[in-house]
Amino acid sequence: xxxxxxxxxxxxxxxxxxxxxxxxxxxxxxxxxxxxxxxxxxxxxxxxxxxxxxxxxxxxxxxxxxxxxxxxxxxxxxxxxxxxxxxxxxxxxxxxxxxxxxxxxxxxxxxxxxxxxxxxxxxxxxxxxxxxxxxxxxxxxxxxxxxxxxxxxxxxxxxxxxxxxxxxxxxxxxxxxxxxxxxxxxxxxxxxxxxxxxxxxxxxxxxxxxxxxxxxxx
Numbered sequence: 001x002x003x004x005x006x007x008x009x010x011x012x013x014x015x016x017x018x019x020x021x022x023x024x025x026x027x028x029x030x031x032x033x034x035x036x037x038x039x040x041x042x043x044x045x046x047x048x049x050x051x052x053x054x055x056x057x058x059x060x061x062x063x064x065x066x067x068x069x070x071x072x073x074x075x076x077x078x079x080x081x082x083x084x085x086x087x088x089x090x091x092x093x094x095x096x097x098x099x100x101x102x103x104x105x106x107x108x109x110x111x112x113x114x115x116x117x118x119x120x121x122x123x124x125x126x127x128x129x130x131x132x133x134x135x136x137x138x139x140x141x142x143x144x145x146x147x148x149x150x151x152x153x154x155x156x157x158x159x160x161x162x163x164x165x166x167x168x169x170x171x172x173x174x175x176x177x178x179x180x181x182x183x184x185x186x187x188x189x190x191x192x193x194x195x196x197x198x199x200x201x202x203x204x205x206x207x208x209x210x211x212x213x214x215x216x217x218x
């Protein structure tokens with residue numbers, strides 16, 4: 001597994017302490033789908049390095065709504081965890097595994113030592129910049145796109161049938177389940193989709209695509 005991590009995160013080749021030296025403080029974790037890995041406003045327990053699977057990072061509002069910020073796949077970093085460790089502040093998001101996931105949680109002390117290595121520090125800052133660009137795109141979508149456009153976009157790219165729930169779609173686009181249900185009924189009335197239990201069949205992907213990119217009306 002150490003070789004796998006080095007292949008995914010080559011900047012770890014020269015860090016001290018080495019992966020082998022911190023094996024006891026950063027054991028390999030194999031978690032099932034839906035496992036809570038970290039929670040908003042909690043202290044950061046470490047820096048996750050994902051080998052397999054993925055971690056969904058989201059934020060929750062006081063009224064129970066949730067919005068997905070990004071996902072961490074093998075070779076990528078968690079912006080929320082790294083920011084927390086940089087500033088020594090509570091976490092600003094929650095992380096949940098998506099499917100069976102294998103990762104190593106690097107303890108905060110080792111992460112701080114690794115930042116002394118210029119190759120690792122430059123790699124983290126580069127990945128940090130990439131992740132920030134993703135978040136900027138998300139902010140643009142939430143701030144400047146209509147909810148129906150975001151939903152239309154969320155339905156695309158999954159093939160002719162989307163296996164999901166109204167709640168999961170609501171979490172993805174940052175709204176409540178009732179609003180997603182209402183919009184899907186409207187899409188069904190337009191002949192764009194056909195709805196069934198935890199299944200959405202795409203009948204007119206061209207119409208959804210056109211709607212998702214339609215210029216927002218004031």
